[in-house]
Amino acid sequence: MSNTPNKTTVASSTVTRDLRDLDVKTENIYESIVIMAKRANQISNNVKEELHQKLSEFASSNDNLEEIFENREQIEISKHYEKLPKPSLVAIQEFLEDKVYYRNPAKEQ
Template sequence: MAIQTLDTTKLADETGNLYETVTVISKRARQLASKTKAELDQRLSYFEDLALDPAEELRSNEDQLRISLEYERQPKPSRAAIEELQDGELYFRNPTASEGDGA
């Protein structure tokens, strides 16, 4: 996989400043990573309680490897978060920013 250069100015336009953009992307990436890990753990938990003979165990290991490789091939969470931001699919708000005229 080649390194891809991102236009940080364009990314910063989404939130107003680059620091906030990095914060939004990193929080979303952590959410995606956590969700993916939970899905993977759930799929692999099936194999934990199986008492198998050696031939079935080999097949079980192959299935576990296939599942793990499937998740490994998915886009990295940071890449997915950046794409969501660029596509306008990522909702975020700054709770410290003043809302409306409010005094």
């Protein structure tokens, strides 16, 4: 799975969902929400780490105002990440498309 969400398959804004669609796989809406929340946190952390790695290339020990305003590449990278869909939307879409692996040890016993 890629760290950066695929923009083409995920809605860019909030979508009204039917709750009955979310609990089909787990038979428990709360369990489904926890799974999606944990996946959203994973996505968020991955994207944040990736962004920090890319921006760290531009870090220098002696920043001055001219260098900060002239760094167009850094601005473009930041704009790209701002346009990505929210991690929660990506997590919901992945859950609905069966792209999330999960298990509940309590149910397995």
